[in-house]
Amino acid sequence: MQSLSIDRKFSDLPLAITMGEPGGINSEIFLKAIKEVNKIKNFIICDPSWIEKSLKFFNKNVPINILDENLDTKENYINIFPTKKKVIFKLGKPNKRNNNAIIESIDKAIYFAKNKKISGIVTLPIYKKNLIEDGFKFPGHTEYLSYKDNSEPLMILMNKKLKVATVTTHIPIKKISESLNKSLIIKKINILNDSLIKDFKVSSPKIAISSLNPHAGEEGKIGREEIDIIIPAVKQLRKDNITVIGPLPADTLFNKENLNEYNARLCMFHDQALIPIKTLDFFNGINFTAGLSFIRTSPDHGTAFNISGKNIANPTSLISSIKQAKVIAKNRQSYGK
Numbered sequence: 001m002q003s004l005s006i007d008r009k010f011s012d013l014p015l016a017i018t019m020g021e022p023g024g025i026n027s028e029i030f031l032k033a034i035k036e037v038n039k040i041k042n043f044i045i046c047d048p049s050w051i052e053k054s055l056k057f058f059n060k061n062v063p064i065n066i067l068d069e070n071l072d073t074k075e076n077y078i079n080i081f082p083t084k085k086k087v088i089f090k091l092g093k094p095n096k097r098n099n100n101a102i103i104e105s106i107d108k109a110i111y112f113a114k115n116k117k118i119s120g121i122v123t124l125p126i127y128k129k130n131l132i133e134d135g136f137k138f139p140g141h142t143e144y145l146s147y148k149d150n151s152e153p154l155m156i157l158m159n160k161k162l163k164v165a166t167v168t169t170h171i172p173i174k175k176i177s178e179s180l181n182k183s184l185i186i187k188k189i190n191i192l193n194d195s196l197i198k199d200f201k202v203s204s205p206k207i208a209i210s211s212l213n214p215h216a217g218e219e220g221k222i223g224r225e226e227i228d229i230i231i232p233a234v235k236q237l238r239k240d241n242i243t244v245i246g247p248l249p250a251d252t253l254f255n256k257e258n259l260n261e262y263n264a265r266l267c268m269f270h271d272q273a274l275i276p277i278k279t280l281d282f283f284n285g286i287n288f289t290a291g292l293s294f295i296r297t298s299p300d301h302g303t304a305f306n307i308s309g310k311n312i313a314n315p316t317s318l319i320s321s322i323k324q325a326k327v328i329a330k331n332r333q334s335y336g337k
Helices: 026-036 048-057 096-114 128-133 141-149 173-179 182-200 214-218 225-239 270-280 316-336
Strands: 015-018 042-046 064-066 078-082 120-123 154-158 163-166 206-210 243-248 264-267 286-290 296-299
Touching: 015 096, 015 316, 026 048, 026 316, 042 048, 042 096, 048 064, 048 078, 096 120, 096 128, 096 141, 120 316, 141 286, 141 296, 154 182, 154 270, 163 182, 163 270, 182 206, 182 225, 182 264, 182 286, 182 316, 206 225, 225 243, 264 270, 286 316, 296 316
Parallel strands: 015 042, 015 120, 042 078, 064 078, 120 296, 163 264, 206 243, 206 264
Antiparallel strands: 154 163, 154 286, 286 296
């Protein structure tokens, strides 16, 4: 993880929330969440008219405070830093004409984070297909934030029971094996170990690492990635005094009997990590990007166009993401002293 210079007031700075896809459930979960986290300084970066129309649509009455670069937020207000690009308000479907405002929101949050004006970023879900078709060259937030920050990211999915990181992120299954190598796994474990210490106050992390193949490859009979890549990485990490256990078969890595045995787990690919997280606690999942020079969390779900505008979306993951970003900010500040 890159070094982060933190002054004494870092954790008191506001959190920036990016607007994400305006046609999905983002405005609904934001309006529901904001009441639950009103003691945490925050603001959303968006076209104010999107929030104004959402308030009217969902029959809510909350005053709005428009911010300038000073970011003087007010409690019990919806604090908005306005984007220059306007948003077309239509719940239930995406509109490519909103893509520029979506990217502007993310870029402005990164600017505030890199200039130490905020304590972290909470990103609302984007609709990747529309953005990619419109020239966006990244499969998701994680990769884009890493590119803008010039850093090596690590996706950590978490809830109250688990922290699970991934070596690879948004790539096709057929490309996973060719993407794995010893140095990459070592790099990801180092980021995870560092994050557990700095961001989660774990003094001596214990990390379990998954296999790629069924039954951990059966000693090479059904795959050699464990023998050729994962085991050599584990041996090197142990030489570097990092406590790593594995590779363990992915189907036993999350046995309920050992949920508390490890501080975190590293999986080889996206679904190995997300399936147990969402099975244990679907609505409380948080996506945290370690390895960046700033804090970023996100609700662990998508845009949910199918329920957008029906006032039934669950804001719990967003609430947890906002609270967790503030906890990590305090932990980093404490570690930096």
